[in-house]
Amino acid sequence: MSHPLGEYELVIGLETHVQLKTATKLFCGCATRFGAEPNSQVCPICTGMPGMLPVLNRHAYELGVRAALALHCEIAPFTKFDRKNYFYPDLPKSYQISQFDVPISKNGWLEAAGEGHTVRVRIHRAHLEEDAGKLLHPESPVGRADYSLVDFNRSGVPLLEIVTEPDLTTPADAHAYLTELKQVLQYTGISDCDMEKGSLRCDANVSVRLRGATVLGTKTEIKNLNSFKFIVKALEHESERQIRVLEGGGRVVQETRLWDPVVGETRVMRSKEEAHDYRSFPDPDLQPFVITAEEVERIRRTLPEMPAARRRRFVESSGLTERDAEILTADRAIADYFEACAALHAAPKLLANWVIGELRKEMNERHLEAESLAEKLPPARLVELARLVEDGKITRLVGKDVLAEVLTSGAAAGRIVADKGLAQIADAGALEPLVDKVIAANGKTVADYRAGKKPALAALIGQVMRETKGKANAPLVTKLLQDRLGA
């Protein structure tokens, strides 16, 4: 089998920063709300004023441990914080409080569903650190202004940096890993993982080597990857670039490269020689942090079922297809909703169709959040509707309208059906005059059908359904038409 990389193979490691879902920052009491007025969520501590000291947000630490447990990591019984020193205007103390040699956790793994295979990625480590502020470059009438502004709202926001081993070998696998990681972190309530809001950011380390080689090639680090799509593109582009370099007799240079989504290329940001010496050392303002095995167990017990396990369960015990299970588990709130409905009904597959089909469509149109779904449409309401269709009280077509009506008015489906006279017409005596009328009015279509154009029948069925506002029992209409037209 030929391979796009020819005789080369790709080695990828990912460093993902996720923002932990805390109300306040990692070392001060400021809020972490996204989109607030610049510098409205700051204090002397997160703006690096003289004499200020950090105090660890215990909740952020526990969320970090929770994430690490979800990623099957070992939790360090003793952890400490270090200072990473460098100058940049968005870094108010001119050092970032991070973790250097004793991270909160290490040695984990994550399994993701790749294309036709399971992608298993080892997690090297996951550690806590604070975010920096954000530089803004205002425009002036003649182009970029000759000054920049800094918004420190993000400064001190808690991040978990999750570093994989170089276990990924294709851009598609990298995508699968990130998709799974995002799902796990959303499931466990650790992060929103919203790339647009910057609550999930990713850097990639990439190298290529000849297939079967045991030594890793020289790697480059790619930054500025702000969507999963760009990550795949950047990895494809960068691996091709490295192969071209090698094929041309050159050597890959260890450097940091920036992905330019406009041009669709990576370009040099800084070379190894220009790399910072961060002069990391233990932060003397923070005491080493100790966690007991009991505390770790207490946190472990609060972990929900992970998405992969849930998918498996949906397929194995609810009889859903892989595809349906994947869609339903993508969002924990949707999966929870589905399970609440399924508990009231014997045919999960049927409910899955409702949730995946009509309900998701309505949610999109109404901008309805999955979290508020159960409140807007209690599971019993959806199950009632499904039963009306299942029992032939209404047609599936009418059922879609009733669902919309239930969501709009909040009334029960049965009530809407009764009030609006939407019950199914399955009485041949009532339908025959309508069938005759449609045949009489559509001479050309009837002729087409009789001439062998079978699809013409569907048009006639549609006409009858229209006449009955969708209430007619479709199989019966079909049979009546076929009888009349002499199939």
Add this chain to the structure above:
Amino acid sequence: MPPSAPTAPTAPTELTAHALRAAIVARRLSAREAAEAHFARMERVEPQVKAYLTTCREPALAAADAIDARIARGESVGPLAGVPVALKDNLCTRGVRTTCSSRILEHFVPTYDATAVERLRAAGAVTLGKTNLDEFAMGSSTENSAYGPSLNPWDVTRVPGGSSGGSAAAVAAGTAVAALGSDTGGSIRQPAALCGIVGLKPTYGRVSRFGLVAFASSLDQIGPLTRDVRDSALMLQAIAGPDPHDSTSAAADVPDFARDLEAGVKGLRLGIPKEYFAPGTDPEITRAVEAAIDVLRRAGAEVRAVSLPHTDYGIAAYYVVAPAEASSNLARYDGVRYGLRAGAEGGLLAMYKESRRRGFGREVARRIMLGTFALSSGYYDAYYNQALRVRRLIKRDFDNAFAEVDVVVCPTSPIPAFKVGEKAADPLQMYLADVFTVCLNMAGLPGISIPCGFTSGNLPIGLQLIGRPFDEPTVLRAARAYERETDWHERRPAGLA
């Protein structure tokens, strides 16, 4: 107007804090009179001593009036009610500029009070102003202040010591009854010794560092400079205790420091470390300290020799650890958010370089470079890590000594107050001024310097007493026992107006 006879025994500028508070509570003297007497004395002696960088006359008088009003209404007042105090200018004060004696913070006005300052105010103290220091507390003479040195009230051609030299000079000169300083390698005890007053460095963690502009975070500790040991206990009582804003403040209970103060030294075991009586110390100082030990022995203490074998490495290790932390702590002064900004027209890098080049003095720049080097990749193990190993050995020396004795006694400084400019050109000579004080900071121990005599040139000599972690009560008790037997602490400099 207040009485203006500073030499009269009842002058408020001559009193101790506990005596002054008693007088104010008994309404023999108002808090306003006490404050005004100090401002009046400042007008006369500040031109010679230059202890203050900023004075806060109006807010101080308002605070004093508030105390007087409470007393007039018969309400309870704090343990420092009406006591005029000075604050080293690296302690943040809300609405009052806090310069650290640096150009880079020349116009910096904090929006917050340091916890220790807040607690002093809550105890009723009246803050008169901010005192001079070596820039960012780096130095032993106040000559590293960007605003010029303070001078020793005993001889104004000499330095008051440092870095809390302004605080020590103010207390000695009668322009503050007590003061707060900070001690990273001796910065409270050494100036106290050179100015003939009492200076206490509490155990690391005893006093919150929140609002103290950091020099070396693992060594810095705030403490009082006072006229006697009782005042030292009183001040410590007001500022000590855990603070949720400082993760390194100790959860340890704060004892009543006054309780055993008068209990004497009978049965107390004093350790004399031979390494602190090595040649190189001024013989007059050695003699005075030996005489002081005799006084304590006669008062009932048991004296024995101890060894602190790693003392010699203290200065070297300290001058790696402290600059390393400082290089990171002082990186925030980058011209971006506050403080001096220069060279912005040349772009970001030029702004960093120019702001810091103009903002920092030579000694601060030297230590930032030392620390940056010590933490650099490839040198970290040889310098920083090695210094941390030495630090652990020094700590172990003291642990071993304290297995046998209750208090270690030694000189505070190897030399008395030196002439302005005498050591300014030789940083290494200046660093040696800390030789007897740095090891306590490295080990986190409490230590006090108390007056124990004068040189033939009438310069004060300090006696240092060192205790176990969080055992300030024993240190204070031994110091007080000595004080009761002597009157060195009652002497006031005569040369001032």
